[in-house]
Amino acid sequence: MTPVEAYDGRTTEQRWDGVLPRLEIADSGKAEARGSRRLPADAGLHGHRYATDAILAVVARRQKGQVTVFSSDVDDLERLVPESIVVKKV
16 A cells, blocks of 8 residues: 555666565455454554554554554654654655
8 A cells, every 4th residue: 555655756666666565465355345444443543544554553463573664644653653653654
C-alpha cells in the first residue's frame, strides 16, 4: 500500500522497478482486516481515513526484529503502532 500511496507520477518506471525488489511487501487479507478494525478506535480515531494506516500497523506489529514503516502520514500511523516500531515519512 505504501509504495502505491507514495507514487506521485514523477517516478520513472525504471526507478519504480528498481525500488520494489528492495522492499519487503507483506500480504494482507482477512486476518489483517479483522485485526485492523479495532486499532483506530482504540487510538481514538475513526473513519475510512485510517483504514490503510490500520492495516499497515497490523502488518508491522506482526514482523519480527527491528521494524521500520514508511508512510506519508506519520502522525496517524505512530498512534497505531507501539514505540518500538519506527515510522518514517515517505
